[in-house]
Amino acid sequence: MPKILIADDEASLRDALGIILRQAGYEVRMAADGAQAVELFMRERPDLVVLDVMMPRLSGFEVCEALRAISPEVPLLMLSAKGAVDDCRTGLRAGADDYVVKPFDDEELLLRIEALLRRRDQAGAAVTSASKMTPTTIGSLTIDPLRCEVRVDGNAVTLTPKEFQILALMADNPGRVFTRDDLIEALWGQEYEDSNISIPVYIRRIRLKIEKDPSRPEYLKTVWRFGYKLGD
Template identity: 40%
Template sequence: MNQETILLVDDEVEIVELLDIYLSNEGYRLLKAFDGMEALECLAKEKVDLIILDVMMPRMDGIAACMKIREERNMPIIMLSAKNADMDKILGLSIGADDYVGKPFNPLELVARVKSQLRRYHKLNRDAPARTNEHELVFEDLLIDTLRHEVSVDNRKVKLTPREFSILELLARHQGQVLSMEQIYLKVWNEPFLDGGNTVMVHVRNIRDKIELDAKQPRYVQTVWGIGYKLDHPS
């Protein structure tokens, strides 16, 4: 059985050392970083199964680090913060975190959340869509060919505009993660968000009209009310 690796990222050395003791006792392999830049450097060299990421840190804070990590990786991220306001939690979850724990916290509760997130992550990976080729993303009947910029549903070709394809590919590459309208707009349009929400909504509606059997009850592109959209394999 492979030992699972957890990256602890917090500028409070006492918290890192405390969690090191609790998580090591559970059999996990621990890596440590003390700001977001160190975390990214560590991820470039090491295989990590889960990240515990503090929000308030020097050089690069947890919010910026989380957004950067989510550009390429989908392992679970649990955010830690002394801020417990609902809006702070919503922000953390909307930019890609899987869980949010306020400080001070019970180390045993955090260990339980780590186990829960890893169980969920491994189950999703077992159930995840297969890739027939490196450039193909497959979600049951939905196939996205990122090399040819082609989409098909149940072997039926679907014609998407370049922007629609970019949105669908972005969601597919972040399977199961909720992306806000602002995140989608910044990535696809590459310009300030301003009033981009309506633009994203219209494009998502067009995508659904083309790939869903019933656009009012979508199987693939799902709305997470108040946050944004995600693409997942049908349950």
Template identity: 40%
Template sequence: MRKILVVEDEDAIREVVALNLRLAGYEVTEAASAEQALAVFSPSAGFDVAVLDIMLPGMNGFSLCETIRRDSASIGIIMLSAKTLETDKIKGLSIGADDYMTKPFSVSELLARVEALVRRVGRQGASSAAPEPDGRMVSGVFVLDQKSRVLYKNGTPIDLTQVEFQIMELFFANPGVALVREKILEGVWGENYFGDVKIVDVNIRRLRMKIEDEPSAPKHILTVWGYGYRWNA
């Protein structure tokens, strides 16, 4: 059974979300604060997705997201907030969240997004490219190890979130091909994803910070203006 962590200080919201997730077949752990969440969370706890409110007492959701992401690259993270500012959405995605929803939200939409993340987390790097027999995909000085879920550049390991890893798999499978943002969104988040295509741009920005020598002048993940991105090994 898939495990979901729900962190929300408003009892009514947390209980409704948890109830609907349980009815959908998930095992749910509830926490009313970041501190309670960290008391039950660990990489070995086996959570597939964490649903985090931003406005929490004590440690806020942004800090909680960063802490969880440092400990686990594979967990899916959805952030909830009453804030509608674009800067808050970008901040949440930039620090490691996979998705962002503003309150009030539809429980059915939240369930759909959780389901999409669970599928993505469990997909274990399925790719249209044929990997090497040892589970590696090679592109120039980069090696994508599908067993360890680690990207290597000139032999140096670069830890990626699952979303970042799947974007790199898509690039490796389509070298030199201009990929429209919507194709990246569909390939990584699924064709029924409800969210904003800007989530692609935020993750590309994070990837450039990790793999480019000069992120402001990228040589590998190139922008195709008005269209999307192209991988250049």
């Protein structure tokens, strides 16, 4: 039974989410503020975390960054009444995998949670073909799909699950140009194509981690008006 940590300072919402998730078959843990969320995460090691943005002691953004440093692979879903684009971008930059604005539809929330858990379990298989499981090397960049590992100049690079999936998908097709819709359909699903997922934010975060000069990328390149490609 997957374990989900809910972090929200609003008791009524925590309780409502707990009921929804337990009825869906999940084990639930709850935190009333950001600092407690980090403490519970360290002790319980949940399979997925649902984070509110505005919390005392540590904000959802701060918790997101802390959890990413502890566990790069855990799916993080940010849940907030704030629907501004800047808040969504901040959450994604902090390491969130998805962002849902309150009030939300219960069924949609469950579908997003199921999708995040499924893609976590299928992270390696979802972005590599059965026939190509060997590492891809481009210059000093190496992407190893079996180890879910990325290295630059021999040094390991820490990526979130979604960042790794984007890079591994492109490494499996070096030189191919991927549009925004290509990446979203492959890694999130067609139902997310009209969502506010910001592929440029993910690309920027990946470049900051793998490029010597992110403003002049050697590996992850932009093809103006079309999309992105890895390598030449």
